[in-house]
Amino acid sequence: MAARTPPSRVCTPFSILHSSTTTILSISVNFTPLGVVSSTSANAAKHNIERTSRNDSARTKTGPLQTSTTGRFNRSSNVQKLNLEISPHRAVAAVRLMRIELGGAFADLLNEQGKGSGDNEMGYVERTLGFRTRDLDDRDLRLVTEIVGGTIRWRRYLDHLILSLCHDERTFGRMEPLLLQILRIGFYEIVKLEMPPYAVVDENVKLAKVALRPGAGNMVNAVLRKLVLLKESDSLPSPKVDGDDRQQARALATIHSHPVWMVRRWTNYFGLEETIKLMTWNNTDPCFSLRANTSKGFSRADLVTELEMLKVPYELSQHLDDFVRLRTGMQVVIQAGLLKKGFCSVQDESAGLVVDVVNPKPGETIIDCCAAPGGKTLFMASRLNGQGSICAIDVNKGRLRILQETAMLHEVNTIITCIHADLRAFSEDEHMKADKVLLDAPCSGLGVLSKRADLRWNKKLEDIEELKKLQDALLDSASTLVKPGGVLIYSTCSIDLEENEERVAAFLLRHPEFTVDRVDKYVPSSFVTIDGFYSSNPVKHSIDGAFAARLLRLT
Numbered sequence: 002m003a004a005r006t007p008p009s010r011v012c013t014p015f016s017i018l019h020s021s022t023t024t025i026l027s028i029s030v031n032f033t034p035l036g037v038v039s040s041t042s043a044n045a046a047k048h049n050i051e052r053t054s055r056n057d058s059a060r061t062k063t064g065p066l067q068t069s070t071t072g073r074f075n076r077s078s079n080v081q082k083l084n085l086e087i088s089p090h091r092a093v094a095a096v097r098l099m100r101i102e103l104g105g106a107f108a109d110l111l112n113e114q115g116k117g118s119g120d121n122e123m124g125y126v127e128r129t130l131g132f133r134t135r136d137l138d139d140r141d142l143r144l145v146t147e148i149v150g151g152t153i154r155w156r157r158y159l160d161h162l163i164l165s166l167c168h169d170e171r172t173f174g175r176m177e178p179l180l181l182q183i184l185r186i187g188f189y190e191i192v193k194l195e196m197p198p199y200a201v202v203d204e205n206v207k208l209a210k211v212a213l214r215p216g217a218g219n220m221v222n223a224v225l226r227k228l229v230l231l232k233e234s235d236s237l238p239s240p241k242v243d244g245d246d247r248q249q250a251r252a253l254a255t256i257h258s259h260p261v262w263m264v265r266r267w268t269n270y271f272g273l274e275e276t277i278k279l280m281t282w283n284n285t286d287p288c289f290s291l292r293a294n295t296s297k298g299f300s301r302a303d304l305v306t307e308l309e310m311l312k313v314p315y316e317l318s319q320h321l322d323d324f325v326r327l328r329t330g331m332q333v334v335i336q337a338g339l340l341k342k343g344f345c346s347v348q349d350e351s352a353g354l355v356v357d358v359v360n361p362k363p364g365e366t367i368i369d370c371c372a373a374p375g376g377k378t379l380f381m382a383s384r385l386n387g388q389g390s391i392c393a394i395d396v397n398k399g400r401l402r403i404l405q406e407t408a409m410l411h412e413v414n415t416i417i418t419c420i421h422a423d424l425r426a427f428s429e430d431e432h433m434k435a436d437k438v439l440l441d442a443p444c445s446g447l448g449v450l451s452k453r454a455d456l457r458w459n460k461k462l463e464d465i466e467e468l469k470k471l472q473d474a475l476l477d478s479a480s481t482l483v484k485p486g487g488v489l490i491y492s493t494c495s496i497d498l499e500e501n502e503e504r505v506a507a508f509l510l511r512h513p514e515f516t517v518d519r520v521d522k523y524v525p526s527s528f529v530t531i532d533g534f535y536s537s538n539p540v541k542h543s544i545d546g547a548f549a550a551r552l553l554r555l556t
C-alpha cells in the first residue's frame with residue numbers, strides 16, 4: 002500500500018481495556034450530585050430523556066430523590082448514610098436502570114470491569130439515593146447483571162403486567178422513574194426469575210420506603226402482592242393474539258417484549274414461527290465466546306487449561322479452532338484477569354466466521370474500513386502471523402484508541418496502522434489499494450439483540466432507512482480501495498435482508514467491475530446462502546446473527 006500522510010493517527014493511550022466485537026460497552030456516564038450527564042449514546046439518551054420527561058412533569062416530587070422535567074434526578078440534600086437493611090444488588094440495579102433509561106448509559110451484560118466496578122456502582126447509589134448499602138460481593142454483581150439485563154429485555158411485558166395491576170393508566174403514566182424501576186425489578190424477580198415471592202416483595206418494599214417514602218413502599222407492597230396471587234393461581238394477564246396483522250403483532254410484541262415494528266418486519270421476512278423463535282433467543286441469557294490470543298503465544302489448549310483451573314464449563318467451538326463457548330462463568334474469567342492480560346478476547350463465533358470469509362493470509366495488505374473497537378482487526382492480525390499489514394480506519398476516535406491499546410496488549414500493533422477518518426473522505430483523498438478490504442458496516446445490530454439488552458428499544462424503523470444510505474455510501478468508498486483482482490468483504494451483525502443481500506445487489510448494479518465470490522471455501526456449508534453469502538442466524542446456529550459477502554474486483 003502506498004500511504005500518504007493519513008488524516009490523523011491515534012497514539013494517545015486510553016484507560017479502558019476492550020477486547021471484543023461483541024462487547025457491550027461499559028457504562029460511561031458522569032454522575033454529579035446534580036444529575037446525570039451521559040457521555041455515550043447521545044441520541045438514544047436524548048430520545049429516552051425526552052420521552053421520559055413528558056411524564057416527569059406531572060410526577061410527584063417528594064422524598065429524597067427528585068426528578069426534574071429534563072429527566073435528571075436531583076438530590077435535595079447531601080445525606081450519606083449506611084443502610085444495611087437494603088439489599089445491595091436491588092439498590093444498584095434500580096439506579097443502574099435509571100441511568101440506562103434516563104441517562105442513555107449502556108447495559109453492560111459483561112461487566113468487564115469486574116470486581117472494582119462494585120465501588121463505582123455503590124458510589125452511584127450514594128449520590129442518587131442518599132445512602133450506601135453494604136458492599137457488593139461477587140454474587141451481588143452477578144445478580145445486578147442478570148436483573149438489569151432481564152428487566153431491560155422484558156420491559157414491554159413487565160410494563161403490561163404493571164399497568165394491568167395499577168388502578169388506571171394515569172397512575173402508571175405518572176409513576177416516578179425510580180418507583181417504576183423498583184416495580185419492574187420486583188415483577189421480573191417474581192415472574193421470570195421465580196425467586197421466593199414474599200422475600201422479593203419485602204425487599205422491594207423496603208427499598209421503595211427508604212429511597213422514596215413510606216407511601217411508595219405501600220404501593221409496591223399492594224401491587225406486588227396482587228402479582229403474587231395472580232402468579233400462584235396461574236392467571237397472569239396476557240394479551241390475546243387475534244385480530245388483524247397489526248393487532249396480532251402488538252400482542253406478540255407484548256408477550257415476547259419486542260417493539261411492534263420488529264415483530265411485523267420479521268413475520269413478513271421469516272414467518273411467524275421463526276419470529277417467535279428469534280424473540281425467544283433474544284430473551285435468553287446470552288452465551289459468550291472467547292478467542293484464544295495465539296498472537297501472544299496463548300493457544301486454545303492454554304485457554305482450556307485456565308478454564309478448567311477456574312472451574313468454568315466450556316465447549317470447544319465446532320467452527321473455529323481458536324474459540325471456546327461459555328454458557329456461564331464469564332464473570333469468573335473477567336475477574337481472573339484473562340482479558341486484561343490479553344490472553345483472550347470476547348468474540349462471538351459469528352464475528353470470527355466473518356474473518357474466515359476474509360481469509361487473511363501472511364504477506365497480504367488489508368484495509369479494515371470500519372475497524373473499531375477492533376475485534377475483527379485483531380483476529381485478522383493474528384492470522385497474518387507478523388507478515389503483511391492492516392490499515393484500521395474508523396471515524397470514532399475513542400473506539401479507535403481502544404483498538405490501538407488492545408493491539409499493543411495483543412502484541413499485533415507492529416502490523417496495524419490506525420487512521421482516524423471518515424471513510425468517505427478518506428477514500429477520496431487516498432490512493433491506497435489493498436489485496437483485501439473489509440467493510441464491517443455500521444448496522445442495526447438486529448443479529449445481536451440477546452447480547453445488547455437495550456438495543457431493541459433504542460432502534461427505530463426509520464434508523465434502518467438512514468443506515469441503508471450510509472451502507473451504500475461506505476460500500477462505494479470501500480470499493481475504491483480494492484486492487485484489481487482483490488476482494489471487498491461487506492459484513493454486518495444484522496439479519497435484515499435490506500441491510501445485507503439488498504445492499505450487495507444494489508452495489509453490484511452500480512459496480513459491474515465487481516462480482517460475487519462464493520464463500521463455500523471459507524465457512525461450513527450450513528452458513529452459506531443460496532446466493533453464496535455467509536449468514537449466521539441465532540435460531541439456526543445458536544450464535545449471533547451476522548452476514549458477509551465476498552466481492553471480487555475484476556478490473
Ligand SMILES: C[S@@+](CC[C@H](N)C(=O)[O-])C[C@H]1O[C@@H](n2cnc3c(N)ncnc32)[C@H](O)[C@@H]1O
Pocket residue numbers: 021022370371372373374375376377378394395396397400422423424425441442443444
Ligand atoms: C460494526 S462497528 C465495527 C466493529 C468492528 N469491525 C469490530 O469488529 O470490532 C461499525 C464501526 O463503523 C464506524 N463508522 C461509522 N461510520 C463511519 C464512517 N463514515 N467512516 C469510518 N467509520 C465509520 C463506527 O464508528 C463503528 O466503530
